Amino acid sequence: MSKKFYITTAIDYANGSPHLGHAYEKVLTDIVARFRRLMGDEVKFLTGLDEHGQKVQMSAQQEGITPQERCDRLAVEFQGVCGRLHISNDDYIRTTEARHKKVVQEILQKLYDKGEIYKAEYSGYYSKRQEQFVTEKEKVDGEWPEIFGEVEEIIETNYFFKLAQYQDWLVDLIKNNEELIYPRFRAADVLQFLKEPLNDLCISRPKERLEWGIELPFDADFVTYVWFDALTNYITAAGYGTDEFEQHWPADYHVIGKDILVPPHAVYWPIMLKALGIEQPKHFLVHGWWLSSGAKMSKSTGDVVNPLDLIEQFGADAFRYFVTREMNVGQDSEFSLELFMSRYNSDLANDLGNLVSRLLNMGGRYTEGKVPAAEVEDAPEKELKALWAKTESELVNLFEDFQFHKALDRIFTFVSGINKYAETRAPWKLAKSDDAADQAALRTSLATMAEALRLAVVMLTPVMPEISDKIRALVGAESFDRLEGQLEWGNRLQGQALGEKTILFPRPERKA
Numbered sequence: 001m002s003k004k005f006y007i008t009t010a011i012d013y014a015n016g017s018p019h020l021g022h023a024y025e026k027v028l029t030d031i032v033a034r035f036r037r038l039m040g041d042e043v044k045f046l047t048g049l050d051e052h053g054q055k056v057q058m059s060a061q062q063e064g065i066t067p068q069e070r071c072d073r074l075a076v077e078f079q080g081v082c083g084r085l086h087i088s089n090d091d092y093i094r095t096t097e098a099r100h101k102k103v104v105q106e107i108l109q110k111l112y113d114k115g116e117i118y119k120a121e122y123s124g125y126y127s128k129r130q131e132q133f134v135t136e137k138e139k140v141d142g143e144w145p146e147i148f149g150e151v152e153e154i155i156e157t158n159y160f161f162k163l164a165q166y167q168d169w170l171v172d173l174i175k176n177n178e179e180l181i182y183p184r185f186r187a188a189d190v191l192q193f194l195k196e197p198l199n200d201l202c203i204s205r206p207k208e209r210l211e212w213g214i215e216l217p218f219d220a221d222f223v224t225y226v227w228f229d230a231l232t233n234y235i236t237a238a239g240y241g242t243d244e245f246e247q248h249w250p251a252d253y254h255v256i257g258k259d260i261l262v263p264p265h266a267v268y269w270p271i272m273l274k275a276l277g278i279e280q281p282k283h284f285l286v287h288g289w290w291l292s293s294g295a296k297m298s299k300s301t302g303d304v305v306n307p308l309d310l311i312e313q314f315g316a317d318a319f320r321y322f323v324t325r326e327m328n329v330g331q332d333s334e335f336s337l338e339l340f341m342s343r344y345n346s347d348l349a350n351d352l353g354n355l356v357s358r359l360l361n362m363g364g365r366y367t368e369g370k371v372p373a374a375e376v377e378d379a380p381e382k383e384l385k386a387l388w389a390k391t392e393s394e395l396v397n398l399f400e401d402f403q404f405h406k407a408l409d410r411i412f413t414f415v416s417g418i419n420k421y422a423e424t425r426a427p428w429k430l431a432k433s434d435d436a437a438d439q440a441a442l443r444t445s446l447a448t449m450a451e452a453l454r455l456a457v458v459m460l461t462p463v464m465p466e467i468s469d470k471i472r473a474l475v476g477a478e479s480f481d482r483l484e485g486q487l488e489w490g491n492r493l494q495g496q497a498l499g500e501k502t503i504l505f506p507r508p509e510r511k512a
């Protein structure tokens, strides 16, 4: 059986409600997954929920419910966001599932038997908020950084995973594998981290301190450290230990935010795999952060806006368009309602929405609701086709390089080009003339607009699947599973029925 294109997101902490950062990562990964399917790959797209750990246990305690009850409730919320955003994942993993517990215990036992895990007494500083030991070196001006929360000194017996012995191997892996981390500049963060000697990783927590975790198979007094448990999700869902594993592993892309590259994904994970004799993932796609995303945004009126509410208000595709158009993958981006509204109104409602309704309107009036034949090719047609040729030559490469913001920019430049073409040809003026040449130009202009619109939405499909399908249905174009042949100008729509005029992007109602 052939290898699938296996792509994963981070699994979200079941420690609070989903926010813009979570939603963005799903959209980004979904676009890659949908694009790969169009390119002919068989895709396995995994996302999920990270349910163990001290924070989850503490939040549940505060609420007076069990951690499992709390996770079950949050799982509904997180999966709900995936549904609302039309995320096309093939699997959803929760780390409290039996299939996952089994794999975590299996690999712990394997590493223990191989002598990769040892027991030792450890005295050190422990950050409750980060759920990890920290060292004096991490102090800033003699103080623990804010992100550590309360830090306490403790003496504990624990189990340790031998990371340190793999340090040189890991440095070589990162240095010699230019393609491993995208964007490449993030690899420098990893190498910087590896300039300091690595400590072995404490992979257990005594049950007296933390119960909410996966029990160590070789010592029932301990549970597994949450990061060790969480990272393992990628192989659990790939069917580790079964015949299915070969079909999925190695992962093609782990999509993650910049905060969890170092050390978990670029240090712990590669070493865990190496110690287990499992192949390394092919790539990490590391995105930046939405700033002010956690904060609720207030408008001048004093209303409060949660970015995820925009999905219901303006539609999943408008949300998907906005986050993809604004974020240069790898960089940070600022979220603001003003920016969202400006993109919605100018790109979606004006440029794209008006173009569609204009075409349908004229088709109904001048060509009996059908796409006519393109009969002539004069300067305006030549110009628009040339613009398409330029756009088309860039689009697939931009998608392959995760330059989605640029791809959308090119597509919307082309949409503006179609609108300009309509202004130049002015079919509404041609319609007033009985001259045969004017009538041929009228038919040509509607045919050209319809074909150009079909082409414009081909590569919008992975970003705005619902709207693209709607537009295709309105101009009589067929849906497709494969990109092949879709990007060529072909006047394919001749004779197709045009749909009724509709408003694809309604203007928001003004509040009094």
Ligand code: ME8
Binding pocket: 009, 010, 011, 012, 013, 014, 020, 021, 022, 024, 025, 050, 230, 231, 232, 233, 255, 256, 257, 258, 259, 260, 288, 289, 290, 291, 293, 294
């Ligand atoms: O880190 N902008 O979970 P998480 C963009 N459970 N992305 C953001 C963001 C923001 N403002 N805030 C968070 C965890 N993210 C672990 C992962 S994987 C084996 C375990 C991203 O819920 C963040 O970078 O804190 C991460 O990739 C994802 O959301 C989940 O974050």
